Amino acid sequence: KQEVTQIPAALSVPEGENLVLNCSFTDSAIYNLQWFRQDPGKGLTSLLLIQSSQREQTSGRLNASLDKSSGRSTLYIAASQPGDSATYLCAVSTNSGNTPLVFGKGTRLSVIA
Amino acid sequence: NAGVTQTPKFQVLKTGQSMTLQCAQDMNHNSMYWYRQDPGMGLRLIYYSASEGTTDKGEVPNGYNVSRLNKREFSLRLESAAPSQTSVYFCASRAGQPRPYGYTFGSGTRLTVV
Numbered sequence: 001k002q003e004v005t006q007i008p009a010a011l012s013v014p015e016g017e018n019l020v021l022n023c024s025f026t027d028s029a030i031y032n033l034q035w036f037r038q039d040p041g042k043g044l045t046s047l048l049l050i051q052s053s054q055r056e057q058t059s060g061r062l063n064a065s066l067d068k069s070s071g072r073s074t075l076y077i078a079a080s081q082p083g084d085s086a087t088y089l090c091a092v093s094t095n096s097g098n099t100p101l102v103f104g105k106g107t108r109l110s111v112i113a
Numbered sequence: 114n115a116g117v118t119q120t121p122k123f124q125v126l127k128t129g130q131s132m133t134l135q136c137a138q139d140m141n142h143n144s145m146y147w148y149r150q151d152p153g154m155g156l157r158l159i160y161y162s163a164s165e166g167t168t169d170k171g172e173v174p175n176g177y178n179v180s181r182l183n184k185r186e187f188s189l190r191l192e193s194a195a196p197s198q199t200s201v202y203f204c205a206s207r208a209g210q211p212r213p214y215g216y217t218f219g220s221g222t223r224l225t226v227v
Contacts, residue, residue: 034215042220043203049215089156091216100146100171101205101216105155 002027002094006104013080014112021075021107023090028071031099035064035075036089038106044089048075080111115139119204119219126194126226134189134222136204144207145187146216147171147179149200156203162187194226 003026013019023033032051036044048057048064050073056065063076077084087108091101120135138145146161148171158171162181176198178190187206191198204219 032215036218044205044216044218046215046217091156100158100161102158103148103156105153 002030002092002102004090004092004102004104006088006090006107008107009105010108010110012110012112015080015082017080017111019077019080019109021077021088021090021109023073023075023104025071025073025092025102027094028068029094030068031093033064033066033073033090033092034101035062035073036091038087038089040086047088077109080109082111082113085109085111117204117206117217117219119202119222121222122220123223124225126191126224128195128226130194131190131192132194133191134202134204134224135186136188136219137186138206138217139185140206140208140217141184142206142208142217143184145181146205146207147177147187147189148203148205149173150203150221151200159189159202194224196226198224199226200224 005024007022034049035047037047038044050057050066061078066073087106089106091103093099093101117138143164147159148156150156157173159177160179162168165184168179180188202222205216207216
C-alpha cells in the first residue's frame with residue numbers, strides 16, 4: 001500500500017527566505033506526483049505535476065523535483081512571501097493514469113513579514 | 114469558469130438523517146473522485162469512478178454510496194448520517210487515459226452531523 005509522508009508538519013520562516021518542503025513515498029512505481037496548495041477553509045489548488053519520466057517542473061518561484069528511485073520529491077519555494085502561507089500537500093498516483101491519488105498530510109507553512 | 118462544482122457548501126445534519134452531496138465537472142473528464150479531509154488524517158479516498166458507468170471503493174467507503182449519473186456528475190450519498198461523518202468533503206476529476214493530467218478539485222462541502 002502506497003504511503004506518503006511529508007516533513008516537516010509545520011514550518012515558520014521569515015519573509016524572503018528560500019525553503020524546501022519534503023515528500024517521500026513508499027512505492028517507487030508511481031505514475032505521477034502532484035503538489036497542491038490549500039488555504040485555510042478552502043479547496044485544493046494544483047501547483048505542479050511531475051510525470052514519472054520527469055525530474056523536475058518549474059512554475060514561477062516554485063520548483064518541484066522528483067527522484068523515483070529514492071521515493072522522494074521536494075518543493076522549493078524561492079524568496080518566500082507572506083502570501084505563500086498555506087498548507088502544501090504532496091500526492092502520488094501509482095501504476096495507471098486512473099489510479100486515485102494518495103495524499104500526504106501536508107506541511108503547514110507560515111511566512112512571517 | 115470551467116472546473117468542479119460542489120453543492121452544498123455547508124450542511125448541518127442530525128444523526129440518522131440522509132443527504133446527497135452533488136458534484137459536477139464541465140471539463141469532459143473521465144475520472145471522478147470523492148475524498149474526505151479530517152484534522153490529522155489528511156485526505157482519504159471514499160469512492161471513485163474511473164469512467165462513466167463504473168464506481169469503486171476507496172479507503173473509507175463505509176456509510177457512503179455513490180452514483181455516476183453521467184460523465185459530468187458524481188454524487189455521494191449518506192444514508193444515515195453519523196457524527197463520525199463530520200468532515201470536509203472534496204470532489205475531484207481528472208482527464209484520465211490517454212492523457213492522465215493532474216486533478217482538479219472542487220471547493221468542498223463542510224458537513225457537520227450533530
